[in-house]
């Protein structure tokens with residue numbers, strides 16, 4: 001039996017949702033996570049992750065009802081013939097075109113002009129709009145928000161459900177309509193610790209990146225993008241979510257630039273020991289030059305690898321650099337007796353200390369902001385701000 005959500009009892013539009021609860025943001029195996037939480041309903045068909053037709057919406061009146069009724073009527077089984085698999089349940093939402101048009105650019109187009117003229121109506125006279133693959137709960141919540149049914153809107157959502165709503169907001173172009181609730185949901189989600197902003201690259205990290213992009217949360221976006229930049233070894237997979245290519249490409253470009261900057265910094269340090277003025281002594285720079293040359297050769301950093309290493313993370317590169325062995329020696333003529341312990345005090349210059357200060361310090365500053373503003377600001381792109389007064 002078809003589910004029915006009566007969002008607006010006097011509404012003049014019926015949204016017909018088919019293939020509900022399609023697979024969502026399936027993660028590659030490298031993430032080591034199941035693609036999604038267990039589903040509550042039976043699944044008969046596998047569909048694409050997110051169905052996003054290139055053309056404007058097709059409004060089909062009454063077809064859903066007819067098709068479903070026909071399926072139930074034609075259920076008589078002929079001897080020796082297998083019955084076809086039953087059609088997955090269809091979900092209907094009674095909504096108002098006035099609310100949809102105000103809230104959504106998508107519906108504004110769909111419910112006006114030639115689209116409206118070519119649309120047919122359902123038995124009850126309402127205009128039918130087809131939707132495919134969405135999560136029914138996410139669609140219902142979005143419609144409640146758009147119709148101002150604030151008391152029925154849940155205040156706390158899971159990251160999963162929030163991401164599913166974000167997909168709808170992106171598709172139906174209704175960010176402003178959900179802006180207030182989005183801030184509430186994000187604040188609640190962060191506050192509960194239910195889905196902490198992960199510091200490892202996994203499926204949750206991609207979901208956080210997506211919801212922070214769609215709902216314009218700068219702090220979350222920057223934190224998550226930074227984690228991706230430092231820890232990925234390749235462009236971050238989008239899991240089929242509509243994350244702009246420029247976001248993924250920028251994160252990956254900065255990753256490569258940071259790795260290149262680290263290796264370049266080591267070579268500059270090498271050149272300083274070899275060619276620069278003695279900051280300490282001839283013996284000191286000679287010792288450090290020899291040690292750094294040997295270590296960089298051993299770790300494949302000299303000669304400089306090129307083109308840029310594409311399958312290494314910033315974190316892994318830093319680990320390699322930090323494993324460079326720092327020699328210890330006692331310079332003739334400057335040794336002193338350690339008065340506390342029996343022995344000689346080694347020379348104070350340390351290769352690792354110099355690498356840290358000359359190469360590794362300030363990497364965050366070199367990385368740049370990775371803020372929403374850097375990408376033009378998500379909200380300002382959708383809804384130019386109106387200045388009053």
Ligand SMILES: [Zn+2]
Nearest residue numbers: 280281284349
């Ligand atoms: Zn020295």
